[in-house]
Amino acid sequence: MKKELKIVPIKNGTVIDHITAGLALNVLKILKINTRTDAVLSVVMNVKSKLMGRKDIVKVEDRELKPEEVDKIALIAPNATINIIRDSEVVAKHKVYLPKSIEGIIRCANPNCISNAEREPVMSKFITVSENPPRFRCIFCGRIIEDVSRNL
Numbered sequence: 121m122k123k124e125l126k127i128v129p130i131k132n133g134t135v136i137d138h139i140t141a142g143l144a145l146n147v148l149k150i151l152k153i154n155t156r157t158d159a160v161l162s163v164v165m166n167v168k169s170k171l172m173g174r175k176d177i178v179k180v181e182d183r184e185l186k187p188e189e190v191d192k193i194a195l196i197a198p199n200a201t202i203n204i205i206r207d208s209e210v211v212a213k214h215k216v217y218l219p220k221s222i223e224g225i226i227r228c229a230n231p232n233c234i235s236n237a238e239r240e241p242v243m244s245k246f247i248t249v250s251e252n253p254p255r256f257r258c259i260f261c262g263r264i265i266e267d268v269s270r271n272l
């Protein structure tokens with residue numbers, strides 16, 4: 121019998137698979153899951169993947185991700201797949217979808233950008249300039265954001 125790494129299945133919740141290797145913790149950050157969470161989490165990093173060489177996997181028990189949360193994951197891990205599990209069955213499978221423009225999620229890295237103004241800041245808006253790796257351009261000042269996890 122071949123030895124394989126078996127990952128304990130969950131009964132209810134969400135499995136985020138095919139995360140770019142090394143980015144699992146950024147996925148948790150984008151979902152606003154921090155060390156004070158009560159959620160039962162499994163984070164697996166750098167497992168072998170036929171498709172990707174190496175990948176990360178995150179499992180969140182008893183929580184089904186909403187579509188807007190799923191799309192946020194695309195901002196950092198464009199190959200990710202989302203499996204929603206109920207009673208140990210996969211009831212839904214999604215690929216993440218990177219929108220052409222992103223409003224209000226990414227913070228502009230330029231402190232002088234109008235979206236960072238102290239008084240009456242306008243909502244940030246970025247255009248996707250590259251999907252993989254993901255890169256975004258601020259429509260107000262043109263600043264390019266490459267590491268989204270630092271600008272959430």
Ligand SMILES: [Zn+2]
Nearest residue numbers: 228233258261
């Ligand atoms: Zn800007």
